[in-house]
Structure formats: C-alpha cells, structure tokens
Amino acid sequence: MVRALLTNVSLFKDSITAIAQIIDEAIFKFKPEGIELIAADRAKVAAVEFKLKREAFDEYECDKEINVGLNLDNLLKIVKRIKKTEDIEIKINENENRVEIIVRGKSIRTFAIPILDISEEELPPIEKLQFSAKADIDTEIIEQGIKDADTIADSVVFKVTPSEFIMLAEGDSSKLELKVDISQDPSLILEGEARARYPVDYLKKFMKASKLSDRITINFGTDYPMKIEFNADSVYLAFVLAPRV
The missing domain is CATH 3.70.10.10 (Proliferating Cell Nuclear Antigen)
Known part of the structure; x- marks a missing residue:
C-alpha cells in the first residue's frame, strides 16, 4: 500500500x-x-x-x-x-x-x-555519459533562446567557451545568435568547451518543466548527447537528448 x-x-x-x-x-x-x-x-x-x-x-x-x-x-x-x-x-x-x-x-x-503491465526495457545508460562542457544558467535565458530559435530553424547549436555561452540558429535567410558573457552575468557558471546541434522540437518539450527551477544545468560535448537538469530542493528532472550530426 x-x-x-x-x-x-x-x-x-x-x-x-x-x-x-x-x-x-x-x-x-x-x-x-x-x-x-x-x-x-x-x-x-x-x-x-x-x-x-x-x-x-x-x-x-x-x-x-x-x-x-x-x-x-x-x-x-x-x-x-x-x-x-x-x-x-x-x-x-x-x-x-x-x-x-x-x-x-x-x-x-x-x-x-x-496500473499497466509494462515490461521493463533496458534503461538508457544516463549515468555513463561523460560530458566535456557544462553551463549553469538562468532558465529564462534558455527558454527564450529556444523560442527564438524555433522562429528561425528546426535545430539550434549550443556552444560553450571558458567565457561565453552561445546559441545559434540559421534558416534559409534568417539567423539567430544568443550570447551570454561571464562579465555580463556573474552568476553564469561555465566549464570546458564544446559545440553541438540539437533538434528544437524536443527542446521545446523539455522546457515545459521550466517552472521547476530558476536555473538550469546543461551538460554536453561536441556532437555528443546533451543532458538538461532542473534541480530543486525536493524534485529532480533531467532530459537527455541525442545530437543532430
């Protein structure tokens, strides 16, 4: 019970x-x-x-x-x-x-x-993923960046350098660049370097969880899966997304 x-x-x-x-x-x-x-x-x-x-x-x-x-x-x-x-x-x-x-x-x-009788499939090895870059950033920035990218293209590039977080989208005639610099946002935490492209439609779905946490942690690598984490005191929700290569 x-x-x-x-x-x-x-x-x-x-x-x-x-x-x-x-x-x-x-x-x-x-x-x-x-x-x-x-x-x-x-x-x-x-x-x-x-x-x-x-x-x-x-x-x-x-x-x-x-x-x-x-x-x-x-x-x-x-x-x-x-x-x-x-x-x-x-x-x-x-x-x-x-x-x-x-x-x-x-x-x-x-x-x-x-209650359904669902067979337990092999679970995705989330804990085995090893990321080369990380960004801890304001959730609203990511949410707005994904919405902006959705007006331009069906995929968006995430890029992390030691000093900048960047999102890029490019369509037939339009472009988007979102950039956050550590000097601009002292709360921004960046680790490593990486660049990878991901489908916007999935990212939009993930952001339905944006109200759970004011900050979001993004882990990824170059042409490598991304892990987006919403982590509050009593709830943890993370999504893993394959890159678009």
Whole structure:
C-alpha cells in the first residue's frame, strides 16, 4: 500500500506535464525514499530521469518498492484538471491494480487509472555519459533562446567557451545568435568547451518543466548527447537528448 499527500502540487503537475511530452508509457518506482522514473522515448532520441523526493510530500507512506506502470496520456489528462491551489493524495493498492488520485479543493474528486503491465526495457545508460562542457544558467535565458530559435530553424547549436555561452540558429535567410558573457552575468557558471546541434522540437518539450527551477544545468560535448537538469530542493528532472550530426 502506498499513500502520498502533496500540497505543493506544482512539483507534480509541472513534472508530469513535461515528461508526458516525450514518454507515453512508463514504470514509476514508488520507493520509501520517494518516486523515481527513468525512461526513453520510442524513437530513442530522448530520455528522462525523474525523482520526486520523500520530503516533497506532506505525508508519505511506502514500506517497500512498488513498480507502477502508467499511461502518461491518461495521467496528464488528470493532472490538467488539478488546480495549483488544490491538494492531491495518491493511493496505490496492488490488489486493486489501480492508482487513485484524490483531489481536494472546494470539492473532493477521486480519479482512478489502471496500473499497466509494462515490461521493463533496458534503461538508457544516463549515468555513463561523460560530458566535456557544462553551463549553469538562468532558465529564462534558455527558454527564450529556444523560442527564438524555433522562429528561425528546426535545430539550434549550443556552444560553450571558458567565457561565453552561445546559441545559434540559421534558416534559409534568417539567423539567430544568443550570447551570454561571464562579465555580463556573474552568476553564469561555465566549464570546458564544446559545440553541438540539437533538434528544437524536443527542446521545446523539455522546457515545459521550466517552472521547476530558476536555473538550469546543461551538460554536453561536441556532437555528443546533451543532458538538461532542473534541480530543486525536493524534485529532480533531467532530459537527455541525442545530437543532430
């Protein structure tokens, strides 16, 4: 039996909204220390790693690890119906083979979705990736840069030098260059050097999680996968994206 009460519903709502952009079915692992998920999209272009820690919940009961397969489209439909001023309670009874989501606000609404029998595929080796460059930067800068790039082309180049972070996009007749210099933004943290191109459509989906954290960490290498991390006190959400070579 799992029971979890969450009043800061934005953590759950914003995370699921972003994850559901690329994953249609996944196994959520309910553990004593919190909820975890690692999955890849069907095209094997992107992967997601999600952790909602025990301390995020007002009440959390889980005495053993339980794997819960869910359809993300169905879950997202419910999540969209939850107001950020409401509380949610998640209940899992393995014998009933379903997940109950109880929403408490001006009324009490109870949603039930079935637990799916999803085979565990080989997980993407996210922890084995070794990056040559890193940028810790204001989330809004990346969000605006991706939106700007989307008006120009279907891919965008990320570039890191010891002193600058750069995004480049080029279409048939238009160009974009976004540049942030350490002297311009003292909070900018840069490590290493790299340049790589990534598809804009996936990046736009990842940025559905932008409200989770004011800062974003981008790890990548030259013509190498990128890892984008949203890391707050009680939630961690990361996306890995293959480069466009």
